[in-house]
Amino acid sequence: MTDTMAAQGQKQGKGHISLVSLTKHFGQLAAVDSIDLEIPSGGFFSLLGPSGCGKTTTLRLIAGFEQPTSGRVLLDGRDMAKTPPSKRPVNTVFQSYALFPHLRVFDNVAFGLRRAHVPRDEVRRRVGEALELVQLSDLAARKPGQLSGGQQQRVALARALVLRPAVLLLDEPLGALDAKLRRQLQVELKQLQTHVGITFVYVTHDQEEALTMSDRIAVINHGRVEQAASPRDLYEEPANAFVADFLGISNLMDASAVGPSGDATEVRLANGIAMDVRRGDITRRGAVKVVIRPERIIVEAADVTGPNRIPGMVTNVVYLGSGIQLAVHLASGDTVTALVPNSDDSTASAWSPGLAVTCQLPANALRVLGDGVTANQQHSGAVT
């Protein structure tokens, strides 16, 4: 039954969105600042960023609730500028769900079909399919006020999907749910997307959520795309300090890049401590930022020496269960976070504040970041 919906989406192969120099000003503030973005059809695409970064405005521009100040929204090559929201083959799952409280679940889902004058029998069949897809067939006669938050969220999904849109827009749809339910839904939402095969554009400020579900993520900050890439590439190869920082704890250090040595570059941390760096923009010279993930730092005994090693002292120990998180004050003056696996019984108790250690920062784990970042981070202003 539900396969007809899936077939529909995949057969069409539609739902490719291009944002071309898309800009939206609210008064003086550029909520969306010249965004260029390709959202491929049939994928799960996330717009990730802190609150006020312009991700929701971008979504509203795609839906047609806002008109761009300049730039264009193209859907499968067609400019959407003159198309009102009611005529766009795009449907939205709202953050508040925006279910119609006076209508039964069935009538909520049937609303769009009835506006399109779909024959009565077909309305009944398609609403039935949609409710089955989200496992709500039993509750069709209820009013939204009689449903739990998770159930309401599913009604909102069914109501949007029943119209077989080319693109489904989701504005933090899991934000109002508790953590356990949210984690379950992340997986199932992704499965649903794979099943129906239409483009999902998903707005979230939760990096873990974005990494879990997305095929591609655009990290947005101050109305600009910082980086658009696969979850793996974003995490492993962040383009700049903002992306590195936003996608989880990362250790940023100021350094000065001095020159190449083969396929690596040498950087000097504060106090002149030299490190080989193999990843990132190794052609850069002068003041740079280098970054390393906590799990890539190897913490060794204080007497170990060798290349890319730096002495330090443990200042804080946090027991995480699967691992132990150490704060280490390095001889360079930087304080880094290191994640040590909780591999056997002895290691858990071996760490304590004040312990002298040596940190190995492997050359193939250190990354020289691109620029245009520090300036960005100092801006402030809030637009949702």
Place this chain on the structure above:
Amino acid sequence: MRPVSRLATVGLGIYFWAFVTFLFIPLVVLVIFSVNKSTIPALPLSGFTTHWFRQAFSNGELTTALVRSVVIALVAAVLATAFGIMASLGLLALRGRTLSLALAVLLLPLVVPYICLAVGLLILVQEVSAQPTLVAVVLGHSVIALPFAILVILPRLRSLDPAMNEAALDLGASGFAALRYITLPLLTPALVSSAIICFVTSFDEFAIASFLAPSGQPTYPIFLYASARTPALLPEVIAIGAIIIAGSLLLVVLAEGGRRWAERRLVGANASPAGELAGPDGEAAEPMFATAGPS
């Protein structure tokens, strides 16, 4: 219990009952004298009778005036509520200084003495039709009722999730369909309240009606005012007053009942707050989508 002294409790009690007495004693007195045999409303009471009610209803002029007022009030209530909806929808889109200005203009009839409005309307009516008409009374009453309609409808409209309207548009509804199927049904309780308040405002309005009603077609308050000076008619006027009090009480009960009924219909019968139902444990037990599960 809050630490209130005994004296304060007693004092507040006395104040409360004095207040209630002050509010309701005129109404009680009116009802008592409406069934008093004497032709003069004065103590002592001289026995029970329903004569004045029968006589009032056999007075054609009086009942005609009453019906006239009801019709005018109904039309004015519908007009004012309709304009109130439109004004509120417009005000919803405004912000800041523009909003304050527009609201001030729309609520102006609240502070302008009705007598001034009446004179102004009279001049206007004479420019247009030369003769005072009941249509002019209806329009005048719509104007003075409009602020009440806005004050009732706008807060309700503001309390609706703006995403609701966007959701309707998103699902393919035209602006009108969104209004017709989503916004208006959700406004129903406010529309009922608005219509009742506007009805009452028009029903007992005197100044505008006295200027604009044609001399042979008095509204009920005008007729009442004229009759009250004719001692022979006074008992009938009192009887009608008692009926109107009863009617008002009925209206209030119906309005509250209607409002509750409308509210209940909006959210579904015996709905409990979503928070109570939202149990993560119950939901996590079964997969959320048909696509989920072992594959």
